[in-house]
Amino acid sequence: MKNPSQQSPQCLPNREQELELHRRLVAGDCTASAELAQAFFNPLIEWLVRHNCRLEEDLCNAAAVEALYALMKNPRSYDPCREKAIGLFGYLQLSAQRDVQNLLRQERRHQRARKTWESVEQSPLAEKYLGREEDPSLPLQRKESAQWAAAHVLPAVRAGLTPTELRVLDLLLQGERKTAVYVEACGLGHLSIPQQRALVKRLKDKLNQRIKRTKSGHEASS
Amino acid sequence: MKHPLDPLARRVEDDPAFLGCLLRLYAQSEGLAEERLVEVLGCQRDTLNLLRLCRAPAEEARAFQKGVEEISRTFTVHPDALADVLRRGQALIQLSRPGPSQGTLTAARDAAIPTEDKR
Numbered sequence: 001m002k003n004p005s006q007q008s009p010q011c012l013p014n015r016e017q018e019l020e021l022h023r024r025l026v027a028g029d030c031t032a033s034a035e036l037a038q039a040f041f042n043p044l045i046e047w048l049v050r051h052n053c054r055l056e057e058d059l060c061n062a063a064a065v066e067a068l069y070a071l072m073k074n075p076r077s078y079d080p081c082r083e084k085a086i087g088l089f090g091y092l093q094l095s096a097q098r099d100v101q102n103l104l105r106q107e108r109r110h111q112r113a114r115k116t117w118e119s120v121e122q123s124p125l126a127e128k129y130l131g132r133e134e135d136p137s138l139p140l141q142r143k144e145s146a147q148w149a150a151a152h153v154l155p156a157v158r159a160g161l162t163p164t165e166l167r168v169l170d171l172l173l174q175g176e177r178k179t180a181v182y183v184e185a186c187g188l189g190h191l192s193i194p195q196q197r198a199l200v201k202r203l204k205d206k207l208n209q210r211i212k213r214t215k216s217g218h219e220a221s222s
Numbered sequence: 223m224k225h226p227l228d229p230l231a232r233r234v235e236d237d238p239a240f241l242g243c244l245l246r247l248y249a250q251s252e253g254l255a256e257e258r259l260v261e262v263l264g265c266q267r268d269t270l271n272l273l274r275l276c277r278a279p280a281e282e283a284r285a286f287q288k289g290v291e292e293i294s295r296t297f298t299v300h301p302d303a304l305a306d307v308l309r310r311g312q313a314l315i316q317l318s319r320p321g322p323s324q325g326t327l328t329a330a331r332d333a334a335i336p337t338e339d340k341r
Contacts, residue, residue: 030289031296033240034275037230065233072275073239 013039018080018088025075033072041068044092052100059103060096066103067096156214157207168203227271234275241293242274244311251314263307264300272297281312 013021021039024032041064048060071078071092078091086094154173158166167185176182182200183189191199225231234240249259260267276297279289290308294301 028277028280030277030279030293033277034272034297037227037275038272041230042226061229065229068230069233072234072277073237 012043012089015087022075022078022080022088025072036072037068040089040092043089044068044096047093048096048100051097055100055104059100059107062103063096063099066099067092070095153211153215156217157211161207165203165207168200169207172204172207225268225271227275231271231274238312238315239278240274241276241278241308243315244278244308245270245274247311247314248307251310263303265298269297269299273299278308278312 021032021036025036044064044067045057045060048063049055049057052060078088080088158169161169164186168182171182171185179197179200182203183196186200186203188196188199231242234242235246237243245259248254249256254262256267256270260270263270263273265273273293276293277289279286279293286305286308290301290305293299294304
């Protein structure tokens with residue numbers, strides 16, 4: 001891997017200044033963390049933006065914040081003897097780049113967990129697609145169907161459910177299929193696996209029936 | 223107006239190990255906006271973020287005094303005003319903690335504090 005400090009801006013502290021700043025950080029000097037931020041925050045963001053040109057600048061900003069904050073909190077995480085080759089700015093670059101990856105992973109997880117219209121479409125609430133699969137209007141029909149279900153059916157389905165049933169309903173709407181996720185959401189971890197499966201199935205069946213009944217009622221009245 | 227170190231300064235505002243947390247608590251307790259806090263401390267607006275990023279001085283009297291003098295000298299802040307602000311912030315952190323020592327107004331550092339009253 002290319003040594004990141006080779007790409008450092010010219011205005012950064014030199015090696016001696018870096019070492020002195022790090023020594024003061026480790027010694028608990030009150031102003032050292034502010035001076036560290038003043039010296040490295042903007043160069044670090046600039047470097048991250050340059051080296052992650054397809055990412056949004058906000059993400060680079062957040063990664064720079066995390067990398068500097070981590071070093072301010074725990075200055076011994078940088079060992080000038082061990083990391084001699086890269087220097088303090090090089091260490092921050094590596095740390096911030098790792099934070100970029102972590103933030104991207106978090107973002108992907110968040111995207112997966114989001115309750116999207118598509119997941120509502122795939123739920124038992126949405127079955128009334130009239131067109132053929134190749135019908136270009138099908139996505140719009142699905143979207144409208146999902147919106148109708150979310151606006152009219154869901155509130156009625158939710159009414160009167162226990163907190164556990166509400167959690168299961170949310171998982172159903174997200175399209176969750178893993179029994180283990182339902183087991184955790186319902187706090188059934190202490191039961192045997194067959195008992196867990198039976199209880200989860202019973203809950204899901206109950207909710208699916210409730211959804212179908214509510215939906216039929218709304219369709220009949222509209 | 224946005225300042226270059228704003229995101230990092232905001233990051234330390236919930237961490238009692240940093241001045242940012244103490245300054246925030248003091249400003250909240252007095253109902254001060256940022257501009258007024260700058261006036262109280264006798265510093266420039268650009269200096270405020272650097273102050274927030276300083277480590278909070280230790281609570282012990284001599285170390286506290288040394289820390290306040292060092293910060294005041296480095297960032298041209300009124301030392302008496304800074305000492306008052308920091309002592310108040312430390313006391314508020316102590317008061318916000320549950321447990322037997324609650325209410326003793328002993329200064330404290332390095333633990334999370336509730337953030338529901340954050341602006």
